[in-house]
Amino acid sequence: MNATAPHAGEDKCLLRPGNTNCGGCGMSVGLTMLGRALEKADDSCSMVIPACCGIVTAGAYPTTSYGVPTLAATFASSPAFASGYASVRDLNDEPGQVVCWAGDGGTYDIGLATLSAAAERNENIIYICYDNEIYGNTGGQRSSATPAGARTSTTPFGKTENKKDIMSIMAAHRIPYAATLSMAHPEDFARKMATALATEGTRFLLIDSPCPTGWKSEPEDSIELVRIAVKSGLFPVFEVFDGVRYRINIEPDGSDPAEYFNRQRRFDDDEIDLDGIRHFCAKRMKRLEALANLNSA
Amino acid sequence: MSVQVITGNHAAGYALSTAGEANRTGRGTACGIYPITPQTEIVEYVARFPFSKGRVVPVESEHSAMGVTIGAAVAGARAFTASSSNGLAYMTENIMVAGYYRLPIVMVGVNRTMGPPWNIWADQGDTLMLRDFPWLQFYCEDGQEVLDTTLLAFRLAEDHRILLPAMTCMDAFIVSHTQTETAMPEQAEVDRYLPELDLPHRLRYDEARTIGGLAWPHEGLSMRLEIDEAMKRVPDVFQECRQSFKEVFGRDPGDVIQTFGTEDAEQILIATGTMATTAREVVRKRRAAGEKIGLVKMKMFRPFPEAALRDACQSARRVAVLDRNYAAGAGGIFWQDTRATFQGHRDDLLIQNYLTGLCGEDVTPAVIDTILADLADRDDAGEPVWMGIDTGKETLQ
Numbered sequence: 001m002n003a004t005a006p007h008a009g010e011d012k013c014l015l016r017p018g019n020t021n022c023g024g025c026g027m028s029v030g031l032t033m034l035g036r037a038l039e040k041a042d043d044s045c046s047m048v049i050p051a052c053c054g055i056v057t058a059g060a061y062p063t064t065s066y067g068v069p070t071l072a073a074t075f076a077s078s079p080a081f082a083s084g085y086a087s088v089r090d091l092n093d094e095p096g097q098v099v100c101w102a103g104d105g106g107t108y109d110i111g112l113a114t115l116s117a118a119a120e121r122n123e124n125i126i127y128i129c130y131d132n133e134i135y136g137n138t139g140g141q142r143s144s145a146t147p148a149g150a151r152t153s154t155t156p157f158g159k160t161e162n163k164k165d166i167m168s169i170m171a172a173h174r175i176p177y178a179a180t181l182s183m184a185h186p187e188d189f190a191r192k193m194a195t196a197l198a199t200e201g202t203r204f205l206l207i208d209s210p211c212p213t214g215w216k217s218e219p220e221d222s223i224e225l226v227r228i229a230v231k232s233g234l235f236p237v238f239e240v241f242d243g244v245r246y247r248i249n250i251e252p253d254g255s256d257p258a259e260y261f262n263r264q265r266r267f268d269d270d271e272i273d274l275d276g277i278r279h280f281c282a283k284r285m286k287r288l289e290a291l292a293n294l295n296s297a
Numbered sequence: 298m299s300v301q302v303i304t305g306n307h308a309a310g311y312a313l314s315t316a317g318e319a320n321r322t323g324r325g326t327a328c329g330i331y332p333i334t335p336q337t338e339i340v341e342y343v344a345r346f347p348f349s350k351g352r353v354v355p356v357e358s359e360h361s362a363m364g365v366t367i368g369a370a371v372a373g374a375r376a377f378t379a380s381s382s383n384g385l386a387y388m389t390e391n392i393m394v395a396g397y398y399r400l401p402i403v404m405v406g407v408n409r410t411m412g413p414p415w416n417i418w419a420d421q422g423d424t425l426m427l428r429d430f431p432w433l434q435f436y437c438e439d440g441q442e443v444l445d446t447t448l449l450a451f452r453l454a455e456d457h458r459i460l461l462p463a464m465t466c467m468d469a470f471i472v473s474h475t476q477t478e479t480a481m482p483e484q485a486e487v488d489r490y491l492p493e494l495d496l497p498h499r500l501r502y503d504e505a506r507t508i509g510g511l512a513w514p515h516e517g518l519s520m521r522l523e524i525d526e527a528m529k530r531v532p533d534v535f536q537e538c539r540q541s542f543k544e545v546f547g548r549d550p551g552d553v554i555q556t557f558g559t560e561d562a563e564q565i566l567i568a569t570g571t572m573a574t575t576a577r578e579v580v581r582k583r584r585a586a587g588e589k590i591g592l593v594k595m596k597m598f599r600p601f602p603e604a605a606l607r608d609a610c611q612s613a614r615r616v617a618v619l620d621r622n623y624a625a626g627a628g629g630i631f632w633q634d635t636r637a638t639f640q641g642h643r644d645d646l647l648i649q650n651y652l653t654g655l656c657g658e659d660v661t662p663a664v665i666d667t668i669l670a671d672l673a674d675r676d677d678a679g680e681p682v683w684m685g686i687d688t689g690k691e692t693l694q
Contacts, residue, residue, distance in 0.1 A: 046502055048368070055509075061516050064507035069500045071371055072509025073364070074390050080361035084327055084368025084376070087352040089502065091325040091374070096502045114364065117357035 019057050019065035024219025026209030027053055027130040029183050037193035045097040048085060050078040050111060052103035053137045076110045078102050079118035082125045090124065097126055097197060104131040104145035108164050119173035122201045132211035140214040150266045158271055167206060174243030176201040182208050182237050184227035188249050192239060208235045216265035225263060231255035233281035236288055246291035303479050305472035308440035309405040310342025312447035313377045315487040317351055320375035323493030325350035327374045329365025331358060333384035334417050335469045336407040340379055359384040363391035370400035373499035377402060382409035382423045395462045396431035401454035402462040405447060409469040410656045418657020419468040421622040425630045431524045433463035433531060434599040436569040440479045443467050445550035448490060452538045455494050458530045471571045482546055490545040528600040553597035554605045558584050562591030564672055565610055567635060568619040569595050572660045579665040590669065595631060603638045615647040617672045621654040628681035650681035658685050
C-alpha cells in the first residue's frame with residue numbers, strides 16, 4: 001500500500017535476534033509474522049505498545065529489540081497514542097502503518113474503552129491483540145480473556161467466568177476488518193495480515209497466542225496446542241468485514257478438545273466440563289455459520 | 298491586534314488554536330479533547346477552529362485526550378489540550394508521561410474543586426495535585442494573562458533548553474466565564490512569536506528507535522537529572538520569552554512573580570490568581586493610607602521562583618500566604634513551598650498560612666483585611682488558619 005515506504009532499521013527485521021522472550025512464545029511468532037507481512041507488502045510500520053510482554057521485549061534503553069519505530073504507551077492508552085501519532089503521519093503524508101501491539105489485558109480489560117473509542121472513530125490504525133489469556137508480564141493473573149476453568153495466580157481455584165467475546169464487540173463497531181489468526185495456519189495468518197495492511201481505517205487482529213509460562217505447557221507444544229484449538233472449535237478462525245460480512249476460514253474437524261486441556265497444567269482435568277465446552281463450541285460455530293450464510297443469502 | 302470583550306475560556310481557546318495554527322508550515326497540530334465544566338468552552342473553541350494543517354480528536358475520556366495529545370507530540374506536532382478538576386485526576390497517568398517524555402505540550406487547566414462533594418467552583422487543588430510531575434505551571438488572574446501566558450508557554454516549553462510541558466491555570470468561573478476586555482493578537486503575530494516546532498527527539502517513521510521502554514536505574518537517574526537541569530534554566534529562558542513577547546505583541550505578559558508595594562513593605566501578602574486581583578486593591582488603598590504592606594502575586598509555581606520570591610520579601614517581617622487549596626494534613630501548598638524557600642535564608646521571617654477561597658468561597662476585600670489584621674497581631678506563626686469557617690480553634694470569621 002505504500003510502495004515507496006522504506007523499511008525501518010537497516011536489518012529490516014521487526015523483531016531482532018537476541019531478544020529475551022520465552023521459548024515457545026506465541027507473541028514472538030506473531031511479531032515475526034508481522035515483519036514478514038510488511039516486507040512482502042513493501043510496507044513499514046511504527047508500533048505503539050502498552051504495558052505487556054511486548055514492551056518488555058524491546059529490552060533496556062538505549063538498545064532495542066525492535067527494528068521499527070516504537071512508542072511505549074500507558075496500559076490503557078495505545079489506541080489513543082496511536083490516534084495522535086497516526087493523525088500527524090496523515091497530516092504530513094508520511095508512509096507506514098501505525099500498529100498497536102497489545103496483550104489481552106490491555107485489550108479486553110484496561111484498554112477496552114480506549115480501543116472502542118478509536119474503533120468508533122475508525123482511526124487509521126491496525127490493532128493487534130496477542131491473546132495469551134493471561135496477564136503474562138506480571139506473572140500470570142486472570143484477565144477477562146482467561147477461559148473458564150483456568151487456574152491463574154488470582155484465580156487459584158480456577159476461573160469461574162467465561163472468556164469475553166472480543167470479536168463480537170469489535171464487529172459491533174462495524175470496523176472495516178476484524179479477523180482471528182492462528183499460527184498453526186500460517187498461510188491464513190499471512191493472508192489476513194496482508195488484508196489488514198491493504199485496508200484503510202481501524203483493523204483488528206486477534207492472535208491466539210500460546211504462553212508456555214502462563215499456560216504451564218511445554219514450549220514445543222505451542223503450535224500444536226493452537227492447532228487443536230482450531231480443529232476442536234475452541235478458537236474459531238474467521239474474519240468480519242465492516243462488522244457484518246462474516247467468513248469462516250478454517251472449519252473445525254470435530255477433534256476432541258480434551259487433549260488441549262490435558263497438555264496445559266493451568267487446567268485441572270477433573271474440573272473441566274468437556275461436554276459443556278463441546279456444546280458451547282458447536283453452538284458458537286453454528287452462530288458463526290449462520291452469520292457467514294447471511295453473506296451469500 | 299483587536300480588543301474584544303471575551304471570557305477567559307475564549308482567551309484560552311484562542312491562544313491554543315492560534316498557536317496550533319502557527320505550526321502549519323511545520324508538522325501541523327493535533328490534540329485530543331474532552332469536555333468538563335468549566336473548561337468545556339475551551340475545547341469547543343478548538344473544535345471549531347479552521348486549522349490549515351491540524352486534527353482535533355474528540356475522544357472518550359480525559360485519559361485518552363492526553364493520550365492522543367502525547368501521540369501527536371511524539372510525532373512532532375504542536376499539541377495541546379485543556380481540562381479541569383476530576384478530569385485532571387482521570388488524566389493524571391498520561392499527564393505524567395507527557396512530562397517524562399519531555400513533550401512541549403501546553404495544557405490549560407481551569408481550577409475547579411475536586412469532588413466529592415461535587416462542586417464546580419474555584420479551588421486550585423486540581424492542578425496543584427500535579428505539582429511533582431515535570432510540568433511548568435502558571436497561575437493567571439484574568440483573561441488577558443491567560444491568553445498571553447498560554448502563548449508564552451508554547452515558546453518556553455518548545456525551547457530546546459527546556460523541552461517540558463506547561464500548564465496555564467485560571468480560577469473557575471471568576472476568570473473562565475467572566476468577560477473582560479482582551480487584546481487579541483493577529484495570527485501573523487502569533488506566527489512570528491511561535492516558529493515551527495522542532496522536537497529533536499520526535500519519533501520518525503523511518504528510524505528504528507524505541508521510546509519509553511525499560512531503562513536501568515542509572516539511565517533513569519540521568520533522565521531525572523536532565524529534567525532538573527531544564528527546570529533550573531526556566532527562570533532565565535522565561536525572561537527571554539517574555540522579552541520577545543513584548544517585541545512581537547507590544548505588551549508585557551508579566552513576570553514569574555509580580556510585586557506591588559513590596560519595596561518598603563513590612564507585611565506582605567502572597568497570593569495567586571484572582572485572589573491577587575482583590576488583594577492588590579486592598580493593598581493599594583491601605584498603602585495610600587500610609588501602611589507598609591505589599592503584595593507578591595505568584596504567577597509561576599513550577600519551577601518555584603525561589604530567588605525572585607526571596608528578593609521580593611527583603612524588607613518584610615511578616616508574610617501571609619493565601620492558599621486556595623489544601624493538601625490534606627499539610628496545609629496550603631504555596632505556603633509549604635514558601636516556607637521551604639526562606640528556610641535557612643530568613644529564619645526571622647514570620648510566615649503564616651491562610652486557607653481561603655477553598656471550594657469556591659469568595660475571597661472579598663473584607664477577607665483580605667481580616668487576614669492583614671490577624672497577621673499584624675502575630676508574634677509567631679501558627680498552624681494554617683481556615684478562613685470563613687468555625688473550626689472551634691484558631692479561626693477567623
